[in-house]
Amino acid sequence: MNTQVLNFYPSKRAAAVSSVPERELKWDRMEVILKITERCNINCTYCYFFNLQNDDYKQHPAYMSADTIAATASFIAQAAKQGGVQEVQLDLHGGEPMMMKKARFEEMCSVFQEALAGIPKVRIVMQTNATLIDDEWISIFAKYDVGIGISLDGPKEYHDKFRVDHQGRGTYDSTIAGLRKLQAAIADKRLTYGGVGVICVVDPEQDARAIFSHFVHDLGLKTMHFLLPMIDHDNIKPGYKEKMTHYLCELFSAWTELGDPQVTIRYFRRMLALLLGGEKFPESYTKLMANNTAYTIASNGDIGPADDLRNTFPHLFWTGANVRDTTLEEFYRHPEISSHNEAALQRHETCDSCCWSQICDGGDFVGTEAFRYSRSNAFNNPSVYCDTLQALMTKMVEFSVGRGVSFDYIAHRLNQTA
Numbered sequence: 001m002n003t004q005v006l007n008f009y010p011s012k013r014a015a016a017v018s019s020v021p022e023r024e025l026k027w028d029r030m031e032v033i034l035k036i037t038e039r040c041n042i043n044c045t046y047c048y049f050f051n052l053q054n055d056d057y058k059q060h061p062a063y064m065s066a067d068t069i070a071a072t073a074s075f076i077a078q079a080a081k082q083g084g085v086q087e088v089q090l091d092l093h094g095g096e097p098m099m100m101k102k103a104r105f106e107e108m109c110s111v112f113q114e115a116l117a118g119i120p121k122v123r124i125v126m127q128t129n130a131t132l133i134d135d136e137w138i139s140i141f142a143k144y145d146v147g148i149g150i151s152l153d154g155p156k157e158y159h160d161k162f163r164v165d166h167q168g169r170g171t172y173d174s175t176i177a178g179l180r181k182l183q184a185a186i187a188d189k190r191l192t193y194g195g196v197g198v199i200c201v202v203d204p205e206q207d208a209r210a211i212f213s214h215f216v217h218d219l220g221l222k223t224m225h226f227l228l229p230m231i232d233h234d235n236i237k238p239g240y241k242e243k244m245t246h247y248l249c250e251l252f253s254a255w256t257e258l259g260d261p262q263v264t265i266r267y268f269r270r271m272l273a274l275l276l277g278g279e280k281f282p283e284s285y286t287k288l289m290a291n292n293t294a295y296t297i298a299s300n301g302d303i304g305p306a307d308d309l310r311n312t313f314p315h316l317f318w319t320g321a322n323v324r325d326t327t328l329e330e331f332y333r334h335p336e337i338s339s340h341n342e343a344a345l346q347r348h349e350t351c352d353s354c355c356w357s358q359i360c361d362g363g364d365f366v367g368t369e370a371f372r373y374s375r376s377n378a379f380n381n382p383s384v385y386c387d388t389l390q391a392l393m394t395k396m397v398e399f400s401v402g403r404g405v406s407f408d409y410i411a412h413r414l415n416q417t418a
Ligand code: SF4
Pocket: 040, 041, 042, 043, 044, 046, 047, 048, 049, 050, 094, 095, 096, 128, 129, 151
């Protein structure tokens, strides 16, 4: 790859290109966040897509057109082939993906399946508020093997605090109705999933044990992810870290006290696996993630980085790269993207010498490089959640030693070099 390849960008910053180190763009796994709809039937007050700084959606079509779907499918197929990718996960996102008409949705799934047929493993997963689920949708999910993740923030009083409709009314009841329909479809074998997963946005003012208990005991859920709010060193409030530490440590205690191996909390399981080793887990988070890439495609076909950078670094979504005229390699070689990615590789000296660095890697395993950002030092900081993560990892070591794992073995895992 030479700088000429980048000249299709009529761009600013061409001079910066030659200084950008070239990295091999090969991955085992590719995750594509597809903004198939950029409208929503509800209006969560904390919504990062509609209600924070980045309002790109106002310039984009409400739904991905058939033409953009076809161009996107070709783009992903080419990117996967060029990158030697063995597994593609398509994350159908919005807005609310089920606002797309069912016929268009089916056509889209079929276009993607056909275009990506040569890739060994392809998964289609949808993130939804679940309020629109009906039997027709369930048949479509079954036909195209679409996995479902539901956004649910806990019991009604917690969920309805932020997740409201356009009239400000809580959406818990509608979300639970959708969840129950999915669970019924699984029970009577119309769907063959192992279960339904939920994503809960953490509010450290809330009671982690009450939320976990509601998910497990009231709703029968087994798979859950607790998403940490997108904050950085410039906007953290006093007392926030302490509350977050309490929340996550209580959540970990509740999870381990339950002792049900079928109940999974995404990054707890991953952190423990890194700590304790195992067939699929290398000795560091860096190695675990080295073979993965994630990027976003908007409803107009514009390409951007992982969606969780949308509000912290909106300019990364404005490179002009589009699936119709850009390859993924060209996107990653774009000066803005390349410079950002290089900067994000920095680790603060505290992280370099930290005993948790093999697992924590600057805190990136619970979120993104945005957690390390400050205007004064860019990414050259520990995670804004550093204290919380240290407390959590200490709890994990205590838990493991209490279950008979030798402390020397854990020390050995922590001391391995990446
Ligand atoms: S359901 Fe999702 S996309 Fe819709 S308003 Fe809520 S957070 Fe935003």
